[in-house]
Amino acid sequence: MRTPLVAGNWKLNKTVIEAYKLVSEMLPGLRMVRGVExxxxxxxxxLMAVSRLLKDTDISVGAQNMTWEEQGAFxxxxxxxxxxxFCQYVILGHSERRAYYGETDVIINRKVRAALAHELRPxxxxxxxxxxxxxxxxxxxxxxxxxxxxxGAEPTSTDQLVIAYEPVWAIGTGRAATADGVNTFIRNAIxxxxxxxxGEGFSQGMRVLYGxxxxxxxxxxxxxxxxxDGALVGGASLKAKSFVDIAEAAQGVR
Ligand code: PEP
Numbered sequence: 521m522r523t524p525l526v527a528g529n530w531k532l533n534k535t536v537i538e539a540y541k542l543v544s545e546m547l548p549g550l551r552m553v554r555g556v557e558x559x560x561x562x563x564x565x566x567l568m569a570v571s572r573l574l575k576d577t578d579i580s581v582g583a584q585n586m587t588w589e590e591q592g593a594f595x596x597x598x599x600x601x602x603x604x605x606f607c608q609y610v611i612l613g614h615s616e617r618r619a620y621y622g623e624t625d626v627i628i629n630r631k632v633r634a635a636l637a638h639e640l641r642p643x644x645x646x647x648x649x650x651x652x653x654x655x656x657x658x659x660x661x662x663x664x665x666x667x668x669x670x671x672g673a674e675p676t677s678t679d680q681l682v683i684a685y686e687p688v689w690a691i692g693t694g695r696a697a698t699a700d701g702v703n704t705f706i707r708n709a710i711x712x713x714x715x716x717x718x719g720e721g722f723s724q725g726m727r728v729l730y731g732x733x734x735x736x737x738x739x740x741x742x743x744x745x746x747x748x749d750g751a752l753v754g755g756a757s758l759k760a761k762s763f764v765d766i767a768e769a770a771q772g773v774r
Contacts, residue, residue, distance in 0.1 A: 530560070547573070580609060584610075608641060610641070628644065641680050
């Protein structure tokens with residue numbers, strides 16, 4: 521049985537004071553949600569404040585990126601060692617990092633292995649562009665991303681690794697994919713690749729999230745699908761009520 525995970529990716533939003541306010545607003549509602557793992561991924565600058573606020577709660581904290589290096593002359597970078605002080609998770613390979621900062625699967629793979637080595641749980645983002653989708657090569661593209669990003673990764677248990685399937689054309693566009701389409705896609709294009717790398721048992725135990733314009737109105741449709749183990753939520757995680765509503769929608773589905 522895979523525990524659903526509802527993760528909020530705040531992207532480049534919220535100062536420390538704003539983060540404090542938003543988490544304080546969410547906290548009472550999120551605390552009432554049972555049987556669902558809840559995760560907040562604020563910007564680096566707010567990690568310490570948010571992790572302090574969430575200490576002694578069942579809500580996890582994650583970062584949105586990191587380097588694979590541990591320390592040294594890498595100006596401007598943040599390492600897994602530093603994140604491990606505040607975070608349980610780290611989002612890696614988000615399509616915005618791939619598109620705007622040139623991150624390749626090779627880079628993402630180094631980050632995934634470094635995160636695991638520091639007991640940070642990577643949420644590895646994969647997804648096809650609109651052009652790739654329209655060309656009918658989504659499964660091929662995403663299978664290759666999964667293979668390349670996870671090559672040589674050695675998670676010690678199924679909860680150490682999460683994949684987020686996020687079709688690029690669905691992110692921030694208000695145009696979500698269909699729930700049954702995503703379900704089939706995960707079953708046919710993602711889990712078999714993970715099985716090939718890490719074994720069938722691992723593939724069946726590992727969580728795969730959907731991301732792309734998830735909101736309180738459509739979240740339940742995704743969560744009711746057998747292969748979808750939660751959501752990576754962007755825009756809707758910036759409003760307390762909508763994020764709490766999405767987490768509530770994941771309750772009782774498993
Ligand atoms: C995301 O940033 O990962 C995302 C899915 O964004 P949104 O929910 O806004 O589409």
